[in-house]
Amino acid sequence: MTDSDIRTNPDNFCYRHPDRQSFVLCQRCLRTICGECQTPLPVGVICPECLAEQRKAASAKVTRMPRRRVAGLDGKPVVTYTLVIVTSVFYLIGLIPGIGLHVQNLLAFQAQLAYVQPWRLLTVTLVHASIFHIAFNMLALWALGRSLEPLLGRWRFLALYLLSALGGSVLTALLAPNTWVVGASGAVWGLLGAMFVIGRHLGANVTAIAVLLGINLVITFLPGSNIAWQAHIGGGLVGALTGVIFARTRKIRQRALQIWLLVAVGVGLLGALAVPLYLSA
Incomplete structure (x- = not known):
């Protein structure tokens, strides 16, 4: 969301709950979010969609350590x-x-x-x-x-x-x-x-x-x-x-x-x- 979009939303209603007014923006997409949609982070709060994307990216970066297979130690003689x-x-x-x-x-x-x-x-x-x-x-x-x-x-x-x-x-x-x-x-x-x-x-x-x-x-x-x-x-x-x-x-x-x-x-x-x-x- 750009600054112009924020200016066209003077009442600052939550993008997921249009009936709820809020003055808190998501730190990633800058959309207005109400208290129910906020997830606190050390640098602010983010919306549910940004949280899901962040978790997905984090899980994609986690790599499993390959199992060390030793010949003959797999239990099959x-x-x-x-x-x-x-x-x-x-x-x-x-x-x-x-x-x-x-x-x-x-x-x-x-x-x-x-x-x-x-x-x-x-x-x-x-x-x-x-x-x-x-x-x-x-x-x-x-x-x-x-x-x-x-x-x-x-x-x-x-x-x-x-x-x-x-x-x-x-x-x-x-x-x-x-x-x-x-x-x-x-x-x-x-x-x-x-x-x-x-x-x-x-x-x-x-x-x-x-x-x-x-x-x-x-x-x-x-x-x-x-x-x-x-x-x-x-x-x-x-x-x-x-x-x-x-x-x-x-x-x-x-x-x-x-x-x-x-x-x-x-x-x-x-x-x-x-x-x-x-x-x-």
Whole structure:
């Protein structure tokens, strides 16, 4: 409203209530407003329309802080589910006549073949001897992964699983080089070892995990169990070591150190695998 408009309104009636005379102007549009239409501000009063516009402009300027999403901390253990599905699919492929046996022979672990076919160090986790064997391992992987993966993050959890599997294969190659090994037990033992170490570091009650480790250890050494204890112990030890690394390098500024330590564990395991070759040379 301009000054000329004000002069043509000598009686100064409220623009929203023409029957109410007032001598108070809105500080923004300069229209006359009665007491009911006035909203006090530090610099005067404004009318309802100007107040609504001001609130709308203020709300438009407010931006929400983006949610900080951390990989693996969204509660969905994607890697765990993927490992369970992939392993189960390979087990089903192994049941196909004519094809299954060939696939199993190509993926199972035996130290002498691993030197020329290194993928066997990890693909051993995809081959299982029976339905009970894979059911037990996948149940343990599902149960442990649902807790560990959201805690560690997807890539750390995958690194833990693979390093544990590698640890089981390497110790088997060192102590039982002529033994054929199948199953993901070494990797699962690594998850148990890491959970025990990380739980202790965080101050959690790890009694149940310790009991589970003890029971599995007894079963592993039962006469006639036909279990490659070397894979279990190797996977458990490497898993515990990886758990120590994760527990001691949790800060963001330690991320590079954590990666290098994990690489060092992998290189060290491969170096240990070369010891028999060096001794036989």
